[in-house]
Amino acid sequence: MKNKQFITLLGVKNVSQKQGFLMKVTLSIFLFCCLQIAATNTFSQNNVTLNYENKSLELILNQIEKQTDYSFVFNNDEVNIQQKFTINVVNKELGKAIKLLFRNTAIKYQVKNTLIILSKENKNSTILKTAEQKYSISGTVKDATTGETLLGANIVIKDALKGTTTNEYGFYSMTILKGIYVLQISYVGYKNKEIKVDLNNNIKRNFELTLAENALEEVVIKSTNTSKSQLKTILTGVSSLRASEIKKLPAFFGEPDITRAVLTQPGVSTVGEGASGFNVRGGNIDQNLLLLDEAPLYNSSHLWGLFSAINADALKDLKFYKGGIPARFGGRASSVLDMRQKEGSSKIFKAEGGVGLLFSRVTLEGPIKKDKLSFLVSGRRTYFDLFFPLAGEDLKNQKMYFYDLNTKLSWNINDNNTLFLSGYFGKDVMKFKAEEETEYDEQTQTETTEPAGEISFSWNNATTSLRWNHVFSNKLFMNLSTIYSSYKYALAAQNDGPSQTDSGSAFEWTSSVENYIFKPDFTYYLNPETKMRFGIHGTYYRFTPAKITSTEQTIGSIDLSVEKGLEIAPYYELEKKWDKLSMNVGTRYAIFRNLGPYEVASYASGLPKTPSTITGQVKYKSGKTIAKYGGFEPRLSLKYDIDDRKSLKIGYNKMYQYIHLMSNSSAALPFDVWKLSGKHVKPLAVNQYSFGFAFDSENRNYNFSVEGYYKDFKNLVEYVNNADLFINKNIETQLLPANGYAYGSEFSVHKTKGKLTGNLNYTYSVSKRKTVSEFSSENINNGAYFSSNYDKPHIFNATANYKFSDTWTMGTFFTFQSGRPTTIITGRGIYGKNKDETVFTYSDRNKYRMKNTHRLDVSLTYSSEASLHSKWKGSWSFGFYNIYGRKNAFSNYYTFSNNDNQNVGISKTLKKKQFSLFGAPIPFITYNFKF
Incomplete structure (x- = not known):
């Protein structure tokens, strides 16, 4: 019995009146007040059954506490708990039962949330004062x-x-x-x-x-992305992953891959194997916010999508938000992947890494000054380009490689102040050289010489984050971040001249995206049930669409104007927990300005935007506002715990996105153009409604969850037929406004204990859109809805790990996905006097589908980690990617019969073929180590 002179805290829930003022600045005040009233009314909704005759008050109060969520508080000098009472009630409301218990006595009671304060009449002022300390x-x-x-x-x-x-x-x-x-x-x-x-x-x-003691196994095998974690979190559609879990997945060439781990989650898809990025709940790849130590990344992959851009060894934790996205995140419309790097060991020196067939990696961390200053350095590099000279004449002059480097310094100044300086740099390089070739034409009896040349591609991500953690008080925490992020890509070509006096020609195209970010974030801990977050985020955008230098007179030099923008977004979040009900509510208000200097084309009124309808250019000076957008982004998530093993959730998000990736190919390329919202391109607006149910089996071995969602999109970017996006100063002439919707259901089953662990995920989804140009002649498919490029109705993923012994573990991953939509060629026309003009005819956009895709990956790991105390721990991982050699289609292409070239006019004599990136099992072997 909790009958001490001081106040017992078990079950206490108190809400300060100060919250009311802070919440008035948000749109959630009405809902919060309603929920407060609902929480108060739960007192009368608790029922008790009591059957005692001439028993002590202590015994009766203990029984009430067992049957309800309420606790009693009193002063022994005022309430004699040995006093005898008689009560007989069956399933009676708690309030009525207490009134009956204390009728005809001097004992009074007062309810303060889940605290019932007992006192003698007119003598409760002391106990109330104590209760508020x-x-x-x-x-x-x-x-x-x-x-x-x-x-x-x-x-x-x-x-x-x-x-x-x-x-x-x-x-x-x-x-x-x-x-x-x-x-x-x-x-x-x-x-x-x-x-x-x-x-x-x-x-x-x-x-x-x-x-x-069993952490070496438990950390790796026990998944935090289970329904149990779903029971704990208020938000819908949130997954937590660790680097150790990601390393258990069979991976392409044995390299742990962040992107492929995300693709195992329900509601996530990709347009094809090897494609860059991923699609979440009907959204494009540019609608995903990828954060590395709070710095945004614009390209998530290496080598055209074959490998993740992030080294899993450098990561400590990552969270993936696709449903309930808190107000502190903004700028993207579909998901957030929040990746946190390790801080570096502040006590001991550590190293880990791996050596594989195609590349190696190593991570070093340790103290510079013990418990004060620590470092982390993690790097990877491929070396298959070193084997090209051994592969024959065709490859000996080629180069293809990538590398990346993660760094971090952590300085624990004192208990109230910590500084973090982190950086990332990753680069891809591809160079293809051609030797001089001579061709002989028998008809003309002449020789034609093609000079030697080289073409190269390169792209890189770079980020720097400086963050300061400061504890103002026991309740107020601040993180102040200054961030720089850039993404640059280049294409270059060089042809050798036919003689020493003619040096040939050169061409180089470069483009870049840069962000400068400043953001203070505050967290105020009112009590265990109430937490508030607030802050303001400022982002300065600098996009360079294209800069071209060329020695070819027909091309010359081209320098498209730099696009600049500024986004300011204050936000506020409130997280509140009652007995069974929890809430995360907040709002974000983003103000975006597209800034000069810039020249904006003006077009003839009443006509579509085409190069021929341009009437002039409007010049904006430096710093002048070209276009201004903004709006509230309310967020709401509610969770109701049916009991300790079942919960229900609902959520709503409003998101604005002010940047757009211009790509009219099915799979995004590293050289696609990024563009800011402006005079002719409006920001994307998305509303998402989600709901979910999570259930744990009685022994917690199995976790089940189901989630549903509906999203509507406004101001999507679509493209005119045969759009030309490359080096286009007036790119808006190739764009069409569009609206869309997406909905789906996601089912998950997880097994979290035992020798066999894993999960099964199934997603049913639909993603549609339609163009809404004011000129009906421009609209795709006559203005009817059509499937988006990443509309895949059925996706099934299965992941399993089986632990044979302390040293042997087997991992498998199977995936099945519906074929993506595609537009096919229906015919070819050959025209012109010399039959040198070709025109293709096409079906309606995305009317057809490619073949379904599926794949099975298998890995086997042998670990020599005999004990937790051995200094050197090694393991061998080997297996097969695509073990049964499925030829999954990446794209379609067409061939025509030779005699068809003699025909003039439309011809339908064509054959569709598919291109598969991986059509055979790919073996891998990797040695991993730690010390």
Whole structure:
């Protein structure tokens, strides 16, 4: 019985009146007030059954606490709990039962959320004053071996359903009533810790957790992306992944791949094997916000999509948001992939890496000054280009490779201040050389010489993030970030001249995207049930569409004007938990300006935008606003816990996106053009409605979840037929406005314990759009809805890991996806006096589908990690990508019969063929090590 002089905290839920003022600045005040009222009314909705005759008050109150979520608080000098009472009620409302219990007595009661305060009549002022004495405990949770902060660690009051979790930087804070508590600190793969705390003042307490004895297996095999984690999080459509989990997936050439791990999630697809990026719930690849230590990445892959741009060894944690996206994220319309790099061990030196058939990787981390200053360096490079000279004459002069480098410095100045400086650089290079060739024409008896030449492609991502964590008080935490991000790509060609006096010709095209970001983010911890986030994000965009230098007189030099933009977005989030109901509500208001200097084309009124209808150019000086957009982006997520194994969720998101990727190919290319919203291109607006149900089996071995969603898109970018996007100053003449919708259902089953673990995911989805030009002649398919390029109705993924022994583990991954929509050639026409003009006819856009795709990957891992204390730990991974050699179509192409070339006019004598990127099993073997 909790009958001490001080107040018992178990079950206490208190809401400060100060919240009301802060919430008035958001659109959520009405909903919040309604939910507050609903929470208060739960007192009368709790029923109890009591059958006692001449029993002590202590016994009766204990029984009420067991049957309800309420706790009693009283002063022993005022309430005698040994006094005898008689009560007999069956399934009676709690309020009525208490009134019946204390009728004809001097004992009065007052309800304060889930706290029932007992006192004698007119003598409860002392107890109420005591009940409001609150203090805060705050600090960090870290790995005891490395000093790495643990994200999402749980700090819970023992025997009470209340607590908190650490934020993205390992910080936590709880404000609770004065008292003595036992805190439980836990994190997956680590030993739980219990600490007794006497909270009679504001205190700071840092905790360190040690790895569990079976952590080498548990961290790898136990997935945090289970329904259990779905039960805990308020948001719909959120997945948490660790680098160790990603490494268990069979990977292309044995390289752990972030992008492929995301593709195993329900609701995520790709247009084809080897394609760059991924599509989420009917959205384009540019609608995904990829963050590495808060810096945006514009290209997620190496080698045209074959490998992820991020080295999994450098990552600590990543979260993938596709449903409930918190208000602190903005700028993209479909998803957020939030990747966090390791901070670097502040206690011991560590190294890990791998050596494979095509490339190697190594990661080094350790203290510069123990517990104060640490570093992380992680790099990868392919070396298959080194074998090209051995592959024959055709490849000896070719080059194709990529490399990337992750770095980080972490400086723990003191308990209140920490600095992080992190960077990333990744680059792809492809060079193809052609030797001089001479052809002889027998009819003319002449020779034609093609000079030697070279063509090269390159693209790179680069980011730098400087972040400052500052703890203002036990309740207020700040992260201040200054970020630079760039994406640059280039195409170059060089032809050798026929003589020493003629040096040939050269051509180079470059383009770039740059971001400069400044953002202060604050978190205020009111109490264990209430947390607020607020801040403001400022982003300066600088896009260079094309810059061309050429020695060819027909081309010359071209320098398309730089596009500039500024986006300012304040936001506010409130996270609130009641007994069974939890809420995350907030809003973001983005203000975007497209800025000069720039020249904008004007067009004849009443006519479509075409090069022939341009009437002039409007010049904007530096800093002048060309176009201005903005709007509220409300976010709402609600979770209701039916019991400790079942929960229901609903969510709503409004998102604006002010940047667009211009690509009229089915698979995006590294050289596609990015464009800002402006005078002729409006920002994309998306509304998403989602709901979900999560269920855990009784023994927690199996987790089930189902989610549904509906999205509507406004101001999508579509393209005219045969659009020319390359080096086009007036690219708006190739664009059409479009609206669309997407909906779907996602089903997941996870097995989280035992020798066999894994998950099954199935997604049914639809993604449609239609052009909405005011000129009907421009609209695609006569203005009717058509499938988007990434509309795949059926997707099934299965991942399994089987642990044969302490040293042998097998991993498998199977995927099946519906064929993507495609537009086919229906005929070819040959015209002209010399039959040198060719015109193709096409079907309606995306009227047909390519063949369904499926693939099975298998890996086997042998680990020599005999104990947790051995300094060197090694493992061999080998297996097959696409083990049964399925030829999945990447694209279609067409061939014509030879005699068809003699025909003039439209001909339909053609044969459709498919191009497959991988048509055979691809073996891999990799040695991984740690010390």
